Amino acid sequence: MIKSLLSYLVSFGILFLIIHFSQAYLIRQSETTIRFNLWDTNVFFAVASLLICVHFQFFSLVKNLETQLGFIYLPTLFIKGVLFYLAFKDSVFNINVLSMPERLSLLIPLLLFLGLEVYFIVKILSKIDK
Template identity: 75%
Template sequence: MIKSLAVYIVSFSVLFLIIHFSQDYIFSQVNSPVRFSLWDTNMFFAVASLMICVHFQFFSLIKSLETQLGFIYLPTLFIKGVLFYVAFKDSVFNIEVLNTTEELNILIPLLLFLVLEVFFVVKIISRMGFKY
């Protein structure tokens, strides 16, 4: 279990660093300003996805929750969206119109962290022996 948690932490940290420094490099080349903190939004996506994976690892140890893990995962995207709105309503959602660059710099990290999150959640659920 400790090995799994370490893999989650390292994976999300590496993905965070790749995304963030890629964005920094691209913006230094393009000179296109972003009106919110990319560090904060990327950190939110990384930590939220990491927390979901860690919680699922712990939930998988509870025998009574084994058959419910898939159903428990369903509302996490909605909850993550609500928490994102609450955390960034003054910085991101206060901007009347986001330009395409800003939209992509929210959407792409969201999707990349979501893919990694789903990968780990599927591994947890499939390790429990469920057939799809």
């Protein structure tokens, strides 16, 4: 259990560092400007995905929830979207038109963290089926 939680933390931490510093490098090289804080949005995506994985690890220990874990996971993307809107409505959603680098700076981290999150959720669900 502790090994799993530590692997989630390390994996999301490493992915966060790779994404954030590669974004910063590419933005400096292309001399574009991003009108919102990349650090904050990347931290949100990393922490939200990490929390989902940690909660599912704990939920997998509850025998009554084992058969319903897949259904519990379904609304997490919607909830994450609502929380993102609430957290960034003044900085990201206040911008009338996002440039393509700004759109990609939101979409790519979202998809990468979501991919890692789904990988860990599938591992949790496959352990339950055995």
